[in-house]
Amino acid sequence: xxETLEGATADRPKVIGIVxxxxxxxxxIFLAVLAIGVPIMTLKSQWESxxxxxxxxxxxxxxxxxxxxxSGKTP
Amino acid sequence: MKFLPLNTLSPVIAELGxxxxxxxxxxxxxxxxxxxxxxxxxxxxxxxxxxxxxFAVLRGAYTYYGYANLIYPNYxxxxxxxxxxxxxxxxxxFVFAMSGFLIFHDVLLSKKRALYQAAASGLFAVNIDLMxxxxxxxxxxxxxxxxxxxxxxxPLFNFVGxxxxxxxxxxxxxxxxxxxxxMRGLSGVERILFRSSEPAGDRVEGKRxxxxxxxxxxVVIIFLTILTALIDYVAYTVL
Numbered sequence: 001x002x003e004t005l006e007g008a009t010a011d012r013p014k015v016i017g018i019v020x021x022x023x024x025x026x027x028x029i030f031l032a033v034l035a036i037g038v039p040i041m042t043l044k045s046q047w048e049s050x051x052x053x054x055x056x057x058x059x060x061x062x063x064x065x066x067x068x069x070x071s072g073k074t075p
Numbered sequence: 076m077k078f079l080p081l082n083t084l085s086p087v088i089a090e091l092g093x094x095x096x097x098x099x100x101x102x103x104x105x106x107x108x109x110x111x112x113x114x115x116x117x118x119x120x121x122x123x124x125x126x127x128x129x130f131a132v133l134r135g136a137y138t139y140y141g142y143a144n145l146i147y148p149n150y151x152x153x154x155x156x157x158x159x160x161x162x163x164x165x166x167x168x169f170v171f172a173m174s175g176f177l178i179f180h181d182v183l184l185s186k187k188r189a190l191y192q193a194a195a196s197g198l199f200a201v202n203i204d205l206m207x208x209x210x211x212x213x214x215x216x217x218x219x220x221x222x223x224x225x226x227x228x229x230p231l232f233n234f235v236g237x238x239x240x241x242x243x244x245x246x247x248x249x250x251x252x253x254x255x256x257x258m259r260g261l262s263g264v265e266r267i268l269f270r271s272s273e274p275a276g277d278r279v280e281g282k283r284x285x286x287x288x289x290x291x292x293x294v295v296i297i298f299l300t301i302l303t304a305l306i307d308y309v310a311y312t313v314l
Contacts, residue, residue: 049210052209052227053210056205057206060203060206063178063183066183071181
C-alpha cells in the first residue's frame, strides 16, 4: 500500500461503509429508474429489459460485495 | 426510435437522488482523504466533465431538455444547471469517480500499479453506464440526437468516453491530488511552465491540476471526435 493510503488501516470500517453506500447507491439508481420506465429502448418487452438490467448489474454488484468482504478482512 | 411517456418523477428522482449520493460519497471521501483533498477532487471533477459534456451537447450529440416545460412553462426540466448540463450529471461523475477510486485504489487493487487501478475503475464505470444509460435515455433524462452507431439506443462512442473520463481522471487525481508525481507525456511541458516536472511536497498545486485537466480534456475531446467518425465509417460503410 502506498504512503498516502497508509491511514487506511484505521479507516477500514469507514471503507466498508463507503462501499456499502456505493452498493445502495447503484441499487437505488437501478430500482428507481427501472421502476419508472421499462422497457428499455430497442428491447421488446419489460422482461427483456429486466433480464438485461440484472445481467449487467451482476459485475457491479460483485465488485461491491468483494470490496466489502476484503475491506472487512484486512486488519 | 421510441420514447416512453414522460414521467415528471424521473427528473426529480435523478436530481434529488444524485445530490444525496454525492453528499454520501463526499462524506466518505472526506473521512478517508480529508475534506480539503475531497473538495479538490470534487472541483476537479467539475472542471474535468463540465466543459467536455457541454461541448458534446453543443455539437448536438444529445440534449438534457427532454423534460423542459413539462412541470410548468419555461421550467427547463431540472433545477440547477452548469451551462447546458444539469448539475446532477456533474454530481454523478463525481460519485462514480470517487467510488471507483476508493474501491480500486484503497481496497481491491491496493497493491497494483496506478494504471491497473485506474483501468479497473474505468471498466467499473462503463459497466454502471451499460445499465444506466439505456434506461435513462429511454426515460428521456437525456436524449441521444446523434445518428452515430448505437447499442441499446446508446452510441458506442459514449461507452469509450465513459471509460476514458474515469480512467484519465483517476490517474490525474492519483498523480496530482493524492500524490505529487510527474505524468508521462506532460513532464516536458510542465518543466517549462512550472520549472519542474513534478509538484513539490505533499501540497496540491492548483495550477498544475488545472493544466493537467484542461490539457488531457482537450486530448480526450479530439480523440473521441476522431473515434466517433471512425466507428461510424466502419459501422455504416464497411460492415
